[in-house]
Amino acid sequence: MIPSTTISNAISPSTPMQPYWAEIAKIVREAPGVSTYWLKFLDPSLVDGFRFKAGQFNMIFVPGLGEVAISISSDMEDTRLVGHTIRTIGNVTTAISHMSVGDILGVRGPFGSWWGLDECVGRDVVIAAGGIGLPPIRPVIYYILHHRREFGKVILLYGARTPNDLQFSSEYKAWQDGDIELQITVDRGDDAWQGRVGVVPILFYNTRVDPHNTVIITCGPEIMIRFVIFEALARRVPADRIYVSLERNMKCGLGSCGHCQLGPYFVCKDGPVFSFDKLQPYVNVEEF
Amino acid sequence: MADIKLSTGSTAALPKTALGEMIDRLHEMGYHVIGPQIQDNTIVYKTLDSVDELPKGYISQQDAGTYRLVYTGHQRYFDTTPGAQSWKQFFFPPQTDLATYKRDENGRWQTEEQGKDLTPLALFGVFPCDLAAIQIQDRIFLREEWKDPIYWSRRQSALIITVNCLHPCGTGFCASMGTGPKSNPGFDLNLTELEDVFLVEIGSESGRLVMEGLPVLPPSAFWLQSAQKGLDDAKTKMGRSLPHPELLPDLLLNNLEAARWDDVAQRCMSCTSCTQVCPTCFCWDTHDSASLDGNVAKRQRLWDSCFNPDYTYIVGGNTRPNTRARYRQWLTHKFGSWYPQFGTSGCVGCGRCITWCPAKIDVTVELAAIREEVQA
Numbered sequence: 164m165i166p167s168t169t170i171s172n173a174i175s176p177s178t179p180m181q182p183y184w185a186e187i188a189k190i191v192r193e194a195p196g197v198s199t200y201w202l203k204f205l206d207p208s209l210v211d212g213f214r215f216k217a218g219q220f221n222m223i224f225v226p227g228l229g230e231v232a233i234s235i236s237s238d239m240e241d242t243r244l245v246g247h248t249i250r251t252i253g254n255v256t257t258a259i260s261h262m263s264v265g266d267i268l269g270v271r272g273p274f275g276s277w278w279g280l281d282e283c284v285g286r287d288v289v290i291a292a293g294g295i296g297l298p299p300i301r302p303v304i305y306y307i308l309h310h311r312r313e314f315g316k317v318i319l320l321y322g323a324r325t326p327n328d329l330q331f332s333s334e335y336k337a338w339q340d341g342d343i344e345l346q347i348t349v350d351r352g353d354d355a356w357q358g359r360v361g362v363v364p365i366l367f368y369n370t371r372v373d374p375h376n377t378v379i380i381t382c383g384p385e386i387m388i389r390f391v392i393f394e395a396l397a398r399r400v401p402a403d404r405i406y407v408s409l410e411r412n413m414k415c416g417l418g419s420c421g422h423c424q425l426g427p428y429f430v431c432k433d434g435p436v437f438s439f440d441k442l443q444p445y446v447n448v449e450e451f
Numbered sequence: 452m453a454d455i456k457l458s459t460g461s462t463a464a465l466p467k468t469a470l471g472e473m474i475d476r477l478h479e480m481g482y483h484v485i486g487p488q489i490q491d492n493t494i495v496y497k498t499l500d501s502v503d504e505l506p507k508g509y510i511s512q513q514d515a516g517t518y519r520l521v522y523t524g525h526q527r528y529f530d531t532t533p534g535a536q537s538w539k540q541f542f543f544p545p546q547t548d549l550a551t552y553k554r555d556e557n558g559r560w561q562t563e564e565q566g567k568d569l570t571p572l573a574l575f576g577v578f579p580c581d582l583a584a585i586q587i588q589d590r591i592f593l594r595e596e597w598k599d600p601i602y603w604s605r606r607q608s609a610l611i612i613t614v615n616c617l618h619p620c621g622t623g624f625c626a627s628m629g630t631g632p633k634s635n636p637g638f639d640l641n642l643t644e645l646e647d648v649f650l651v652e653i654g655s656e657s658g659r660l661v662m663e664g665l666p667v668l669p670p671s672a673f674w675l676q677s678a679q680k681g682l683d684d685a686k687t688k689m690g691r692s693l694p695h696p697e698l699l700p701d702l703l704l705n706n707l708e709a710a711r712w713d714d715v716a717q718r719c720m721s722c723t724s725c726t727q728v729c730p731t732c733f734c735w736d737t738h739d740s741a742s743l744d745g746n747v748a749k750r751q752r753l754w755d756s757c758f759n760p761d762y763t764y765i766v767g768g769n770t771r772p773n774t775r776a777r778y779r780q781w782l783t784h785k786f787g788s789w790y791p792q793f794g795t796s797g798c799v800g801c802g803r804c805i806t807w808c809p810a811k812i813d814v815t816v817e818l819a820a821i822r823e824e825v826q827a
Contacts, residue, residue, distance in 0.1 A: 179597040180549050180750075182562055205559070226552040226560055226748035227741025252766045267560055384767075406783055412765050417597060418792075421734030421755070422762060424784065426704060427791035448707045451774035 173204070173270050179417055181210060182224045182269025185442050187262055188244050193330040194323070196251045197295065200259065201244040202270060213242045216277035217302035218381070218408060218436040222394040222416050223247060223259070224269025231255045232413040232431070234299035235273060237447075240309060245270075248298035248330065274416035276436045278303050279406050283378045285405075287315040288371065291391040292379035293322050293383025297330050299408050300382055308341040318344040318370055322363040322387075325349055326356045346370070347437060364390035367398070382408040389446070392439055402440035409435050409442075426451065455669045457659050463667040464648040464674055470528065471502035472665055474575065476526055481659065482610060484571035485541065490541040493534035496541075498603035499575055506531045513621040513690065513802065516811035529576055529644050532620035535807050537730035538574055538581055539588060540607070543604045549601075549737070560748075567601070571608035577638070580623065580801040584730030586637055590793045591733045603751075603789050605735070610657055613638040617681040620692035622802030625817060628696055632685035632817065643678040650678050686701045691805065691815045696796050698788065702822060703787035711821045716775035718810045723756035725804035725812075726781065731797050732756070757781050782817065 169285060173183035185202035192198045205211050215221075220234045230443045231253070237246030251260040259268070280303065288307065292300050307317055319338065326349050339345050346366045348359040359366075364387065377400055381391045388407055395405050411423035411430040418432035426445045445451055455463055465473065471682040477484045486499030489506050499505070511518045511531040518534060524643050524786060548565040575580055577585075585606075592602035609764030616625070616632040624632030634641045639658035643650040736755035741748045755762060758777045763770040771777050798814070805813045 174597070176597045178564065178600050180752075181562055181564065226554070226738055226750075227745060229739040232509065265558070267558055269560070312686060410765060411770065412763055414735075417594075417598065419591065419733070420736065421757065422736075424757075424780070424788070426783075427788040429792070444704070445707075450771050451707060451779070 170206070170208050171212055171296045173209060173213065173272055174274075174416075180271070182222070182271050184267050185245070185270045187264050187266050187268065190264060191415075192246060194328045196260075197248060197328075197330060198260070199246050199248040199298075200268070201237070201246050202268060203244055204270070213245060214269075215239055215242070215245075217272035217280060217306055218277035218299060219246065219273035220299070220416075220435065221245075221270050221272030221399070222274065222413075223249075223255070224271070225255050225258045225268065228255050228258050230269075230271075230275075230414070231395055232416065234408070236298035236301045238301050238305040240306070248301075250295045271416060272429045274431055276434055278380055278408075278436055279378065279404075279412050279438065280306060282404060282406075283307075283380075284313045285315065287373055288317045289320065289372060289377055289379050289395075291319065291363050291366070291379065291381040291383070291387075293387040294324065294328065295330075296381075296383030296408070297321055297389070300380060301331065301390040303380060304338060305341065307343065308338065315376065316344070317342065318346065320346050320348075320363055320366040320370070322348040322350070322361075322366075322383075325351050326353055326358075362390070363387050364394045367391075367394040371395065372398040372400060374401075377404065379405040381406070383409075402443060403438045405439040407437055407439055407442065409437065411435075414434075457653060457662050457667070459653055459655055462650055462652045462670050462675075463662060465651050465662075465665060465667055466648055467526075468680055469666050470649065474499065474502055476661055476665060477573045477610070481571065483570045484573045484575050486575040487531065487533070489520060493518060494520070494531050495534060495536050496538060497575075502528075505529075505576070510618065511620065513623075513789060513806045515622065515805050515813050516808055518806050526646070527644055529561045529614045529642070530618045532616070532618070532623070532799065533578060533581065535728045535803065537728065537801070537803070538577060538585060539730050541572055541574065542585070542606045543588060543592065543733065543735075544601070545753075545754045547601055547752050549752050551643060551751070552748040554746040559736075561709065563728070567604040569604065569608070570607060571611050573610040573612065574610045574667065576610055577793050578611045578801075579613060579634040580616070580625045580628075580799045581730055582611060582613050582637055583586075583625075583628070583630035583799040584801065587731045587793065587795055587797065587799065588733060590795065603736060609638070610639045610661070612640045612642065612658075613707070615643045615678070615682060617685050619685050619689050620806070622805040622813075624689055624693045624800040624802065624822070626686045626693040626800070627691075627693040628796060628798060628800035641721065643681070645674055645677050645681075647705050650674055665801065691800075691802060691813070692802065693798075693815050693818065696798070698789045699796075699818065700787040702825060703783040704750050706821060706825050707783070709821050709824055711817065712775050712779045712825055714820075715778055715812060715817055718812055719759045719774050719778045720810055721760075721774045721777055722809060723758040726756040726758060727754065728803040728807045729785075730801060730803070731785075731799065734762070744813055757784070782814065786814075786818065
């Protein structure tokens with residue numbers, strides 16, 4: 164009898180470019196052009212056996228069209244279904260947007276580094292996210308909710324273009340009930356909007372940040388990230404407690420194809436999550 | 452014939468007239484032999500059937516933007532330094548299939564990986580710089596966590612026969628990079644070509660097996676001295692030099708706004724030649740295609756280049772939108788960030804990027820200019 168082998172990730176060391184297959188089990192529309200695709204691996208040992216850390220990504224493959232790097236947006240303590248929140252924007256994501264429950268996608272992963280949750284334990288956590296930058300952070304929110312006592316004050320600053328573009332809005336109440344302070348802003352309101360209008364970094368002005376005991380977690384448009392970091396540094400949060408997730412062109416996830424390089428780093432392997440001290444020499448060099 | 456014990460680490464002499472027998476022996480042992488040959492007025496690497504196909508009697512003249520083969524009628528086989536091609540094409544092909552995916556009637560995809568050609572290769576006539584390049588690519592494609600299956604399937608069984616470089620090229624600086632003119636360990640056999648004999652250094656058990664049965668002689672002191680003298684002379688005949696490559700990572704990564712980047716950007720055409728001829732450049736892209744009914748999909752891997760405009764394209768922008776940014780990436784990576792990534796320089800000093808640059812851009816000149824600008 165062949166012994167059953169348990170695998171905990173969808174990366175084969177001998178054929179690292181070959182995907183594992185997964186079925187779309189559920190599609191949840193989050194905002195216009197943004198949906199979460201809940202995938203169930205066909206390989207039984209990966210169902211519930213798949214392990215990832217908050218902040219890591221998978222390469223999602225549509226045969227004939229190619230792969231896209233998508234952060235995992237679901238709970239790392241429940242991997243029966245693995246969530247990928249995808250904005251329809253290019254060839255591959257457009258093809259995925261036309262798919263239905265039961266369709267098959269290729270998955271390789273998880274790849275990359277993760278948010279410094281260990282650093283967060285015993286500290287306040289300020290999360291600053293913009294637009295599609297929230298999904299890579301949602302696993303952090305779930306982890307904090309499950310282990311709330313391990314953390315100090317937890318604040319989520321989130322912004323989107325319009326009220327319609329706010330993702331995961333049905334969950335906000337649960338997050339607040341779980342003692343996460345939520346501050347939301349939009350670039351443009353509509354007639355019904357009674358909340359704030361403005362960019363995410365401005366939300367820092369309503370937020371008390373204890374520089375000795377706070378971890379910053381940020382993901383979103385690069386311009387937003389720059390200003391979030393500016394505000395955090397201005398409040399004397401040390402650079403090694405500011406975590407940033409970067410976006411680059413990625414083709415392999417292995418640090419092999421070269422595309423995602425940033426100085427000494429392969430963003431797919433050494434990132435996408437970096438503590439800001441590692442990026443400081445390079446972030447202000449234009450076009451590097 | 453004198454009796455001589457062949458073992459790993461030992462050196463034997465092989466009469467020049469027996470070089471053909473060595474090639475025949477490789478064929479008998481089942482190797483697919485690849486060697487340097489003249490084609491299109493340059494040296495290419497392709498299937499070597501016989502000793503007569505080697506570029507005997509030729510020399511090569513190289514300078515920035517120039518490569519010429521000249522027939523002088525001498526009696527040496529390995530006086531022509533490499534052309535644009537390197538050996539990386541055999542382990543890391545320019546274009547190769549990753550897999551074909553077929554969708555069955557249940558909508559499930561079946562993966563058919565490309566069949567691997569398992570015939571072992573014998574790379575015959577590898578110059579020391581190019582052995583060093585293979586060893587650098589080993590670090591890129593053979594990791595602790597994973598092995599590239601295409602690279603590994605060809606690399607693991609390959610036999611490498613190097614030739615010490617007694618007539619270095621006009622654009623090379625292997626002596627500066629520590630990769631030549633004498634071959635570093637890692638070869639199976641290492642030849643030094645003298646007038647009448649080859650000295651053959653045995654680097655492995657596979658190499659020793661090749662030598663068994665060949666009409667070898669004990670190496671005379673005269674031959675050993677001639678070889679040493681040839682190598683000492685070769686060091687002084689390098690066309691280029693690059694002092695202190697180990698200082699380049701700091702120099703480059705601390706001077707990302709040097710004026711020289713603007714200067715070189717005016718001359719560089721972003722043509723990708725340097726990256727295609729470079730024996731260590733490893734960037735690759737995927738290419739996907741599908742049958743009209745969408746049920747058969749193919750994935751290919753192709754060489755890419757950091758000079759290609761879409762190399763850094765993501766939706767919403769291009770992080771390196773111009774030639775200045777792209778040239779800076781290439782040079783800072785090759786001579787700088789390669790060290791933290793792979794524990795070595797990315798350059799072996801082969802000089803190909805200088806020879807084959809249509810704009811005659813010379814990395815040794817560019818690096819010296821940045822050094823000078825910073826020190827000024």
